Amino acid sequence: MVSQSGHMAYRSVQEAVDALPARGGDILIAPGVYREKIKIGKPGVHIKGTGQRPEDTVVVYGDGAIKVGGTVHSATMDASGDDFRLDNLTIQNDYSLDPDNPPSQAVALSITGDKDIITRVRLLGAQDTLFANKGPNGRTARQYFSDCYVEGHVDYVFGNAKAYFQHCELHGIANQAVVYTAQSKDSPDEDSAYVFDHCTLTADPSAHGIALGRPWRSYATVIFLFTRMNAPVIPEGWSEWDRGKTNRLKTAYYAEYQSTGIGANPRGREPYAHQLTDSEAKQWSLKAFFADDTDWLLSSTSR
Incomplete structure (x- = not known):
């Protein structure tokens, strides 16, 4: 148990993580605001906020990549162990909220383990909020996000994991450019891709240049299924990584299926993007995506 006031409880999340055995274990966090950086390398670490809502339990820090020697080092929470679980809390990087800080990447959650499950979690930041990436030595990292809220602006869901997002909201905050993904x-x-299934895209009224994604690497793969695009996404949907310098859209795989809302514009999408048929969309269902190896998800979904 982690609590700022409870008897016989750890006062910080990191202290509780360090106290777990090598095989991991469960950590319950009482409501409150915990200002700390957390590094989790053990497998089987399961962390849950005990408040009624994710907003009740907040882990926050304010490092920016420009000050700590790299994007990954800026993460408020860095979880690299397999079988990681995170439920019912908020992870925030508030670097961008300080007007004295120069613009920089500032990660809230870095997650690189295999068979990781994130449910009912709020991830708050600006540039590079969520780093969902492969494990050490390029090992495939299967990750599942459900009923989460992720906000930011430029490239704020980024990396090379095999990640499935279900019933999540991506919210673009006020900025001159918003790019939801940079796979x-x-x-x-x-073996990597981002799939967003029955998710919702929203944005602040003062968010501009809203794009579904841009290819951080040449074969970036992102699929939106049954997505409510309640944000004014640019008509072409997707943008080049560096206009005039890179030409990755022709090798990336960007696709949609039955998008709705003001941001849905299948006829206006850039030429290399795909509008999936019914049979093509089935290839990106949860079970197909994880090649029918979904036993590890049974605790989170019956789909």
């Missing part, structure tokens, strides 16, 4: 699949034979 980084680097070669055609890599």
Whole structure:
């Protein structure tokens, strides 16, 4: 148990993580605001906020990549162990809220383990909020996000994991440019992609240049299924990584199926993007995506 006032409880999340055995274990966090950086390398670490809502339990820190020697080092929570679980709390990087800080990447959650499950979690930041990436030595990292809220602006869901997002909201905050995703699949034979299934896209009224994604690497793969695009996404949907310098849209795989809302514009999408048929969309269902190896998800979904 982690609590700022409870008897016989750890006062910080990191202290509780460090106290777990090598095989991991369960951590319950009482409501409150915990200002700390957390690093989790053990497998089987399961963390849950005990408040009524994710907003009740907040882990927050304010490092920016420009000040700590790299994007990954800026993360408020860095979870690299397999079988990681996170439920019912908020992870925030508030670097951008300080007007004295220069613009920089500032990660809230870095997650690189395999068979990780994130449910009912709020991830708050600006640039590079969620780093969902492969594990050490390029090992495939299967990750599942359900009923989460992720906000930011530029490239704020980024990396090279094999990640499935279900019933999540992506919210673009006020900025001159908002790019929901920057997936980084680097070669055609890599087993990675981001799939957003029955998710919702929203944005602040002063968010501009809203794009579904741009390819951080040449074979970036992102699919939106049954997505409510309640944000004014640019007509072409997707943008080049660096206009005039890179030409990755022709090798990336960007696709949609039955998008709705003001941001849905299947006829106006850039030429290399795909509008999936019924049979093509089935190939990106949860079970197909994880090749029928979904026993590890039974605690979170019956789909």
